[in-house]
Amino acid sequence: MTKPLRPEPKPGVMDIAAYVPGKSAAPDGVAKVHKLSSNENPLGASPRAVEAVHEAAGMLEFYPDGAATSLRQAIGEVHGLNPANIVCSNGSDEVIQLLAQTYLQPGDEGLFTEHGFLVYRIYIQAAGGVPVVAPEMDETADVDAILAAVTEKTRIVFLANPNNPTGTYIPFEEVRRLHAGLPKDVLLVLDAAYAEYVRRNDYEAGIELVSSSHNVVMTRTFSKVHGLGGARIGWLYGPAHVIDALNRVRSPFNVNAMAIAAGTAAIRDQAHVQTSVEHNERWLSWVSEELRTLGLRVTPSVGNFILIHFPDDETHSAAMADDYLAGRGYVLRRVGAYGFPNALRMTIGTEEANRGVVAALAEFLKA
Ligand SMILES: *Cc1c(COP(=O)(O)O)cnc(C)c1O
Numbered sequence: 001m002t003k004p005l006r007p008e009p010k011p012g013v014m015d016i017a018a019y020v021p022g023k024s025a026a027p028d029g030v031a032k033v034h035k036l037s038s039n040e041n042p043l044g045a046s047p048r049a050v051e052a053v054h055e056a057a058g059m060l061e062f063y064p065d066g067a068a069t070s071l072r073q074a075i076g077e078v079h080g081l082n083p084a085n086i087v088c089s090n091g092s093d094e095v096i097q098l099l100a101q102t103y104l105q106p107g108d109e110g111l112f113t114e115h116g117f118l119v120y121r122i123y124i125q126a127a128g129g130v131p132v133v134a135p136e137m138d139e140t141a142d143v144d145a146i147l148a149a150v151t152e153k154t155r156i157v158f159l160a161n162p163n164n165p166t167g168t169y170i171p172f173e174e175v176r177r178l179h180a181g182l183p184k185d186v187l188l189v190l191d192a193a194y195a196e197y198v199r200r201n202d203y204e205a206g207i208e209l210v211s212s213s214h215n216v217v218m219t220r221t222f223s224k225v226h227g228l229g230g231a232r233i234g235w236l237y238g239p240a241h242v243i244d245a246l247n248r249v250r251s252p253f254n255v256n257a258m259a260i261a262a263g264t265a266a267i268r269d270q271a272h273v274q275t276s277v278e279h280n281e282r283w284l285s286w287v288s289e290e291l292r293t294l295g296l297r298v299t300p301s302v303g304n305f306i307l308i309h310f311p312d313d314e315t316h317s318a319a320m321a322d323d324y325l326a327g328r329g330y331v332l333r334r335v336g337a338y339g340f341p342n343a344l345r346m347t348i349g350t351e352e353a354n355r356g357v358v359a360a361l362a363e364f365l366k367a
Helices: 047-059 069-079 092-103 119-126 143-149 172-181 207-211 240-249 257-268 270-293 318-326 351-366
Strands: 086-089 109-113 130-134 154-160 187-191 216-221 234-237 297-299 305-309 333-335 340-347
Touching (some): 047 257, 069 086, 069 234, 086 240, 092 154, 092 240, 119 130, 130 143, 143 172, 172 207, 207 216, 234 240, 270 297, 270 351, 305 318, 318 333, 318 340, 318 351
Parallel strands (some): 109 130, 187 216
Antiparallel strands (some): 216 234, 305 340, 333 340
16 A cells, blocks of 8 residues: 555545635625624623623633533523533534534434534534435424434434524424434434524423433524624533533633633623514514515524525526625625525624615615
8 A cells, every 4th residue: 555645634524515604794895894694693792791701801821610610500500400411612513523523433424404504514524424414394304304314323413403594493392203213322412502582382492301311412502692603602411421421522621711701791691682582583573574575585584594595587696696785785694505505694683784684685686
C-alpha cells in the first residue's frame, strides 16, 4: 500500500457538506439591515443577561465552573428538573454532536426526517455513522415512516419538534407512539429548540417522556427565545446513564464563564421570555396571513419563523425574491439544502421588519 503524501482525514469527513449559516449582510449601500435569517430574537437578550456578562467580563482570568452548576441550577428551578439530569453545552449544536460521538460507531445508522435540521446529518457523518432519512408527510415528520426506516443498525433518532426550517410539529401522542415503536437500545433525541414558542394544547417538549424512559433525551437552546445566539448555550435533559456518558466525552470547560452568567440570568427572566413569545404569536399570524393574501404558500408554523414558497415561474423564484429583499435590507434564509429550492425561511422580526418584508414582497410579486 502506498503511503499518502500528507495527512488525510478519516473516511467520511470529506463527504460532509459544511453547514452554511444564515447571511448577516445586505449588499453595499443598503442603509438598514434586518437580519431575518437565523431565527434570532428580534427583541434581543434580557437586559439582565447583558448585565451578567458585563460582570463576568471582570473575571476573565478564571476558568469557568466546568460543571456549569449555577446554570444547571437555574434551569432546574425554572423547568422543575433535577440539575443532576442536565448537561450544558456550547450551543445545543455541541450536545447534538456529543450524542452522535458518544452513541454512534462507524457504520451505525442515525435517523432524521426529510426536511430535518441539517446539523444532524453533519454530526452523524462526523462520527462515522450513516445518515438515514425518513420521508415526511405534508412537510411534517411522519412517525410511521420513521419507524419503517429503523434497522438493526439504527442507534439514534433525531426529531426536531417543532422542526426547522418547516416550523411544523407533531402532537405529543405521536411522539409517544414513535417512542413506543423504537427498540429500547435506540436513543430518541427530542430537539425542542423552539418549544417556548409553541402554543398548542397537544404539544409537549418531552420532559415527561425523558423522566419516564431510559432512551429519550430532550435538547434545548438559549439561542432562540432567550436571544443569546452569540453566547452559545444549549442544554440536555436526560436519564442519569446518558448524562454520565456525555460528561466523560465533553470537553471539561465546554461552556464559558460569560455564557454561564448570561444563561443563568436569562432563564430567570421569564418576563422577557413571555414578552418575546407574545410578540412572536402576534406577528407570526399577521405575517403568515398577509403573505397568503398575496398568494404565497406559507407552511403553517408554530415557531418563530415561516417557510415561504414562491410560484414555480421564472420571474418570481425564491432566489429572485431573496435578492430583491436583500437589496432592501431584508436578509432571509435560502433553504435549497433542506430540499426547498423554491422557498425562503423568514424569522419573525420587529414590527418594522415584518411590515417591511410584506410590503416588499407585494411589490416584488407585482413586478
Ligand atoms: C437553532 C436550532 C438549534 C440551536 O442551535 P444552537 O447551537 O443552540 O444555537 C437546535 N436545533 C434546531 C432545530 C434549531 O433550529
